[in-house]
Amino acid sequence: MSNKSVEDMNEIVSLSKSRGFIFQSSEIYGGLGSCWDYGPLGVELKNNIKDSWWKAMTYREDVEGIDASILMHPQVWKASGHVDGFSDPMVDCKECNSRFRADKIDLNAPCEKCKAKDSFTEPREFNLMFETSMGPVKDSASVVYLRPETAQGIFTNFLNVQKTMRKKLPFGIAQIGKAFRNEITPGNFIFRTREFEQMEMQYFVTPGTQMDAMEKWKEIRFQWHLDNGLDADKLRWHDHGTELAHYADAAFDIEYKFPIGWDEMEGIHSRTDFDLSRHAEHSGKNLNYVDVQDGNKKYLPYVLETSVGCDRHLLAIMCNAYTVENPGEKEERVVMKFKPHLAPIKVAVMPLMKKEPLQDAARLILANLQKKYKCEYDIAGSIGKRYRRQDEIGTPYCVTIDYDTLEDNAVTVRDRDSMTQERIAITELQTYLLNKFGF
Numbered sequence: 001m002s003n004k005s006v007e008d009m010n011e012i013v014s015l016s017k018s019r020g021f022i023f024q025s026s027e028i029y030g031g032l033g034s035c036w037d038y039g040p041l042g043v044e045l046k047n048n049i050k051d052s053w054w055k056a057m058t059y060r061e062d063v064e065g066i067d068a069s070i071l072m073h074p075q076v077w078k079a080s081g082h083v084d085g086f087s088d089p090m091v092d093c094k095e096c097n098s099r100f101r102a103d104k105i106d107l108n109a110p111c112e113k114c115k116a117k118d119s120f121t122e123p124r125e126f127n128l129m130f131e132t133s134m135g136p137v138k139d140s141a142s143v144v145y146l147r148p149e150t151a152q153g154i155f156t157n158f159l160n161v162q163k164t165m166r167k168k169l170p171f172g173i174a175q176i177g178k179a180f181r182n183e184i185t186p187g188n189f190i191f192r193t194r195e196f197e198q199m200e201m202q203y204f205v206t207p208g209t210q211m212d213a214m215e216k217w218k219e220i221r222f223q224w225h226l227d228n229g230l231d232a233d234k235l236r237w238h239d240h241g242t243e244l245a246h247y248a249d250a251a252f253d254i255e256y257k258f259p260i261g262w263d264e265m266e267g268i269h270s271r272t273d274f275d276l277s278r279h280a281e282h283s284g285k286n287l288n289y290v291d292v293q294d295g296n297k298k299y300l301p302y303v304l305e306t307s308v309g310c311d312r313h314l315l316a317i318m319c320n321a322y323t324v325e326n327p328g329e330k331e332e333r334v335v336m337k338f339k340p341h342l343a344p345i346k347v348a349v350m351p352l353m354k355k356e357p358l359q360d361a362a363r364l365i366l367a368n369l370q371k372k373y374k375c376e377y378d379i380a381g382s383i384g385k386r387y388r389r390q391d392e393i394g395t396p397y398c399v400t401i402d403y404d405t406l407e408d409n410a411v412t413v414r415d416r417d418s419m420t421q422e423r424i425a426i427t428e429l430q431t432y433l434l435n436k437f438g439f
């Protein structure tokens with residue numbers, strides 16, 4: 001059997017739209033640039049990803065979760081450096097008005113959109129933060145920003161969490177939430193958008209131990225991507241080496257081989273005490289940690305950050321899962337080979353015919369299964385067509401109810417990957433699925 005994996009991002013874009021994973025935002029109005037809506041299957045997949053991250057990161061002794069607000073005091077962004085420094089140099093093509101990041105193109109080459117030569121403006125700074133105003137009066141005092149990263153909500157709550165949860169170093173604070181960046185060159189579907197979701201953790205450590213923390217978290221984070229099903233040969237490390245942000249003392253990215261090439265999916269950065277010291281300075285508050293294990297010594301911890309884009313990881317998961325078996329042949333089938341814990345639909349329940357006794361039996365099984373699993377009830381078309389449709393959305397198991405079911409109280413369970421079918425007693429079905437899924 002020959003298999004084909006994804007070659008072109010458009011294969012994922014079109015499956016996403018036709019099968020209800022991701023739609024263009026405001027589509028009936030012609031769409032809004034680089035904004036996307038998750039449909040019924042997309043939101044399930046995304047929630048499953050967030051759930052797998054949350055459990056991996058916070059169901060442990062040394063990490064707590066929070067959910068900070070998107071709008072924060074404007075001083076936060078002064079302190080973090082985003083007001084003054086969060087900008088990408090950009091150039092415009094004077095011929096076609098396309099805008100590019102100056103660091104991403106060859107400024108001496110012709111414009112890649114309209115092919116005009118020497119048409120670029122001088123690079124200009126462009127702040128990536130979205131501004132809005134708070135309250136009824138719009139003046140400079142009311143300006144607030146949509147957060148461009150979730151991390152700052154963690155730094156500002158560092159002592160709240162440490163004290164209320166009685167944490168000792170090293171410990172981490174994790175959160176999942178929306179971030180907004182007015183990206184100059186968004187695109188490649190959900191790879192780079194202006195509104196996206198981040199899953200970030202800041203791990204607070206005693207200064208001097210940050211490299212041990214780096215080693216530990218590099219391993220944990222890489223393994224998470226493998227556990228979610230990404231192929232090892234499509235993952236690699238990028239070491240920032242000496243090209244570091246001014247506040248960092250080491251930085252690594254986990255890159256994935258997308259159809260558009262290798263690119264960053266997660267950053268693991270050692271940020272020193274830069275953020276806490278800036279917030280201490282700007283807020284006038286003492287943010288020191290009191291180390292009771294070391295003679296009540298007071299100091300600002302160092303921070304090791306792990307930051308992964310939920311949407312970008314989801315895109316990698318979709319690209320990695322996409323498989324065309326026997327391409328071009330009669331037996332061709334498209335299968336989304338999601339790991340079962342990520343699959344949007346866990347079980348499809350299918351009465352063989354629309355006849356009432358079969359539907360009654362099927363609905364009873366559905367009612368039982370969906371107490372635990374997201375299921376789909378599918379009665380449209382031939383069984384073969386229904387299997388193909390479930391393959392395309394990555395449903396691990398299909399349960400078929402036929403006339404024999406009414407006699408022997410058993411159903412046929414079909415496995416997505418092997419396509420094998422087994423006859424299982426209805427009373428055994430829950431246990432059978434529990435053993436298969438492991439949850």
Ligand code: ATP
Pocket residue numbers: 149181183190191192193194195196197198264265266267307308309310311312313
């Ligand atoms: P890039 O170089 O791609 O702009 P970055 O280095 O600015 O990314 P970070 O600030 O380190 O990214 O953000 C951490 C993670 O958040 C990234 O690895 C990525 O997965 C995600 N991310 C950042 N910007 C976007 C965006 N515009 N759209 C979707 N995800 C994003």
